[in-house]
Amino acid sequence: MLKLKSALAVFFLLALTGCGTFFNQPYQQQRARVGEVSPVTEKLVNFPLPQEPVVAGVYNFKDQTGQYKSVENGSTFSTAISQGGTTMLIKALEDSKWFTLIERENLSNLLNERNIIRNTRAEYRKNQNPNEPNLPPLLYAGVLLEGGIISYDTNIITGGAGARYFGVGASTQYREDRISVYLRAVNTSNGKILKTVYISKTILSQAVSANLFKYVKFQRLLEAETGYTKNEPVQLALKEAIEKAVEALIIEGIKENLWLPRASEETTEKLIQDYENEKDEAESTQLYERFLTQRRGQNAITAAVGFSHMNGDLPDPQPELNAKIGFKRQLNPYLNLDFTFNKFNLENKYTFNEGFMSFDLNLNYNILPYDKLTPYLFAGIGTNASNYFDAIDPKIQGGIGLEYLLKDNIGIYAYGEHNLVFSDNIDGIEAGTIDDMFYRFGIGVNYYFSQPSTKFNERKELERLKKKELKALKKENRRKMQEQNRNSKINNSNN
Structure with a gap:
């Protein structure tokens, strides 16, 4: 009995390692909800406004990988990646407020509708109001945004761990996929490619399980199993990658003076510097999230x-x-x-x-x-x-x-x-x-004794000095406030 209690205790301890997901299992249907947002979405929404929005058109931002969803048995004609890349890109551009978007993906539908309007007016309103104005002209794009999803690599890294002792065991497995997108801005007046950005995003899948398989007594077998699997949605990963590409394109354009923000020089400089730091770190990070920089002093x-x-x-x-x-x-x-x-x-x-x-x-x-x-x-x-x-x-x-x-x-x-x-x-x-x-x-x-003279260490040192200066400034302000309060109390007592 003591062995059984010990085994059950170990089993439940292993089961509780994933309690966050385990205790939030979907037992009933869920109602429709507003779509999920990512940290990049919030960053785009809170982006500094432009001095003047850029009129932009997106014809097609499509899946260029041609991959189909893999299944264990048989074949499938379902694509591995969402085919709604154009819609996701338009939503990200709209969230940034840096672009005036015009319809180009289904331009034929728009032109057909305008023809219907013209024909209707000509047929039914010609005699009633001959001075009725014509339809306003369509906006034309100053910039075309092109590109697409150029890779979807599955199982770039897989692994796991497990252990079993006297019929009590637990295991975990993980798998990482990777999606990559390219986005470029094209000047419609001369066809010049203004900027191209490249963004990649990993997609994580995890599985955790715990099981118990033990003979309680003769011909009495106790068996129990629990676990869960989490798969990061490919659509959300693609959405975040596209949003990150829009953010990078905007900042790259600010650097090249292609467009300007409605913000102070200090705010603009900090925006660019933060992006440059992030870019330097990304360029020094290898495929499997190994950040390569000289770390050890001389x-x-x-x-x-x-x-x-x-x-x-x-x-x-x-x-x-x-x-x-x-x-x-x-x-x-x-x-x-x-x-x-x-x-x-x-x-x-x-x-x-x-x-x-x-x-x-x-x-x-x-x-x-x-x-x-x-x-x-x-x-x-x-x-x-x-x-x-x-x-x-x-x-x-x-x-x-x-x-x-x-x-x-x-x-x-x-x-x-x-x-x-x-x-x-x-x-x-x-x-x-x-x-x-x-x-x-x-x-x-x-x-x-010292740190290597790399840009990352220089940035850390600069941030440390800024924090030190800010701390000293707060301390000085607090001292001044205390002195002012003390003087006001003295004046009040004298009065």
């Missing part, structure tokens, strides 16, 4: 603690304390030189225990230097000495490590190191043909 101090383990001629080696401190210098993002001083003991049970120190010079190779988490390899030369310098022996060492940046200037790391000493007398016994060796393992901290 100089750092390093310290670590761990244990050492002897591999010599005596039996029963025991782990002993090891500590180190050192200095690291970056040669380039991939290579570092570090000089360390190590203090450690080596022990064999009941037979040998002695303190040592070593001075090591290593060349480190960072495998992923632009990531927060990077494995690294290192190798170098050093000297090994007993505590009283009775013996000093040269050695070589090499190993592997893993570093993670907690902050911009602080990294934690773990490492394992193999040391080969050119002496067979470290443990006091010379036996065999192989020199003595030992291993060191530990965890440590790297403190970087």
Whole structure:
């Protein structure tokens, strides 16, 4: 019974990991509602107004991928992407208030309707009001907006995790697709392409499940299962990508003075600068959301603690304390030189225990230097000495490590190191043909004195200084207000 209660507790704990979706399951029909908005929609709605809206026409913003929806069995003629790209684009342009939109997608319908109006007037109103004015002329576009959905890549990354123990298990799976759109503005007077922007958006699908399969007693089987699947709608992803393309096109046009906002220079400059920062970050981000920028400073101090383990001629080696401190210098993002001083003991049970120190010079190779988490390899030369310098022996060492940046200037790391000493007398016994060796393992901290001079770090520093100035200004204003209140109280008491 105790085992059953434990299994049920684990099962329900796993089930509650997705409680947000689990407890909001659709048990009844839902009424029609206003369509969902994205953060980009809100940004477009609150965009600075233009000095003068641009008359724009959209003939067709279509799916250029030609893909059909994939199914497990059989075939389907349903397209993988919504065919309403033109309508979505027109809605995004309308939300921005930067464009005066004219009907071009179904221009033939508009022209037919105008012909019907003319014919009706000519037929039935000719004698009643001969001075009735003609239909006003159609607006013509100063700018045509062209482009389309140019790619829809499925399963660009898939994965998951799961575990099962004594009939209790849980698993999660995910899949990521990707959609890309291009949008360009064309000058109708000369056909010149004014600007082209490119936007991509990932589409996430997730599945979480938990299950219980256990014999409660003889011939009594308890089985339970729960879970949920969430698929990001392709239509919403496409809508957000199109809205982002409209936002980018407007700001690119402001940069090139194609159109101007009805805002101050400071507001316009901040709008452009925020966009440039976002663009720089996007250009430095690879396909799988890996933001590639130089993160580690040129100089750092390093310290670590761990244990050492002897591999010599005596039996029963025991782990002993090891500590180190050192200095690291970056040669380039991939290579570092570090000089360390190590203090450690080596022990064999009941037979040998002695303190040592070593001075090591290593060349480190960072495998992923632009990531927060990077494995690294290192190798170098050093000297090994007993505590009283009775013996000093040269050695070589090499190993592997893993570093993670907690902050911009602080990294934690773990490492394992193999040391080969050119002496067979470290443990006091010379036996065999192989020199003595030992291993060191530990965890440590790297403190970087400075940050790399990249545009991202310069932007962070500028933002930090602005926050500092704003904080100081608020403090000064608060002090002035307190002083004014104090003076007013004194004046009131004197009166």
